[in-house]
Amino acid sequence: MKHALLLTAGLLFIASAAQAQDVPAGYPGTYSKLVADAKAEGSLRIYTNLSEDNIAPVIKAFNAVYPNIKVGSLEMGPSEAFSRYRAELGTGIASADLLISNTIVDWMSAVKDGLLADYTSPEREKLPKWSYPEPGLYTFSTDPMVTIYNKITVPAELQVDTMAAYFANISSRPDVFAGKVGTYDGRYAFGGALNYALVQKHGEKAWQWLEKAGPSIKPGGGAGGMIERTLSGEFSSAYFVSAPVVFSKVADGLGDIIGWNFPKDGTVVFPRGMGITAKATHPAAAKVFLDFLLSERGQAAIAAGKLTPYRPGFVAQGDLAYSLDEVAKAVGGKENLIIIDYDRKMIDGNAAFSARWAAAFKM
Template sequence: MRKLKLAIAALSVVAAVIGGQTAVAAPAAEVVEGSKAENRLLVYSNMGTDNWDPIVAGFNKLYPWIKIETLNLGASEPISRYEAETGTGNASADFIVTGSISDWIRFADKKLAADYKSSEDASLPDWSKPFRGIYTFSTDPMVLGYSKLLLSDDQQPDSFEGFAKVISEHPHLFKGKVGSYGVDGFGGSINWAFVRQHGDKAWQWLDAIGPSVKAGDGSGPMIEKLARGEYTAVYFLSGPVVMPKMETGLDQVISWKYMSDGTPVFMRGMAITGKARNMNSAKLLLDYILSPEGQIAVSKAGFMPYRDGLPSDQLRFGSLEQLGKQIGEKNIILINYDRNMLTGFDDFTKRWAKAMGQ
């Protein structure tokens, strides 16, 4: 009788069918039942509360008894903080979401993720599950941003090659007024993947634009400078940051474009921690985020989902599948977990600094 009740409990949280797909695969009954005895679910991420709100709301429709507490940290902090806290025997995060490539590689090497295979695993592309227990939360495109106040439409190309060309042809419009990330953090992975894709051609483009670039700002400051006309253009701008802002009227002074010759896409990673104190709740959250319904919630949060077959009318800024159709799959540059970056990055940063005139 108890097994029957557990089976019924599991079936009760299976979501409705979306476009012919089951929204959330039925989790193990023991996991659902076990989550009811847990206190809360603590999440460390580099995402704000407003990003989490649609995900938490959708999740709590299925599991209303699970209280989720999220802590917004810098990209490298979720993992380093978890390591520091557990290293001294203190309680820490049950679940981590962040975009720091080198930290995830270290996390995997130290086997810090819970050894859990999601119920959605078979429906996901192989590249999206780079290490055991570590999955991809979203695929965030890096775009070109332009000031409409300073540039005409024909001075706003949709390719990096065109971007380098227009800067070379109109240096007075761009000198000292091109923003981007530096390579000491988040931007390092983007530049690495872009150069890996285009080789010497990428260096030629970077050499051409380097004298005009002021690198080192974050997405927020770069967008503000674009809006004020302090920057004429920004390259490798975070799509999940700029796209939601366009809904607030900023599209009157700023435009953005995917790069038709290679749009870098950042793989934001996630995992249940090996020392999670609310393991069952964390399993349910992971499965939910990876489900079609969860990926739609990820889209509502402002990020780009990557599961195929999602209903386009429910996606806020499209999906990776739609991006591939727009620019061609070969022009999607996955910023993946390339170990060569760990050993060859010093030489890379020297070459990048030379291109930037540093």
């Protein structure tokens, strides 16, 4: 009997210790129940515009801690992640447990329509307040926009690192830049948010830049296309290009042709949102995964996926790997970051803003 009691006590101690290992430091003791529920669910499903290169290191790091929770990720367009989830609601089809996407309009609509679970992560108080702007809405990564140049066709003295000097050069050096500058189309959601942020920072001065230089610029296409056209020489330069995409190209050996910089008078940063769906089939697994992403280990995995972590004090490891703190240091301080926020005015005033932007670009 004595041996049986000792054996039972030992087993209980081992089980208790195992549960304790599942609870990160600083988390409530009840978190072990959430982890147990997540393991019982065994999986979760993500709809996202992240590529395999972006998300694979994150899933690998998560499974190193939680090997019994399978993570499935479906890549699609930023708005498609929301439209597909909406279409599947109420159909009985297994849909997304977690959405990760960088589209301000769709996140605001999702919040308004109650599509997100109101979950308070144990990591939340360690994060900047702007990173969780609405109940259940968090930030996955903060992707800075850079200016790129073809180093062969653009003289070194014209590869400037401020937007003020950049737009001045486009206007004053048509021999280099006329018809050879790329950017996003400001009439659509992503490009519109970037331009809105620029105007919010610089006011009427930004409109003057755009109106003077706009006719020499060729908006349209995504980051990959802008980079390819700059590499080929079709473009001399492009601005508002996603830094993680640029860095992956430079890392592939194209740094001899492509030069880049963070604008020191305002680097626009696009937050990539994430949220657990209100009707998630695997809510516990989704919560554990989200908490992991917000932790230091998760932020390191996000950096490994070539994106920009933002947890205060975090330092990314490796060449061409930046945390948001490091970007801020590179541009002379946080005041020179333009972090796009979930501004209702941007959405409500979109028609008038788009019309003025189109007029500036003669479109």
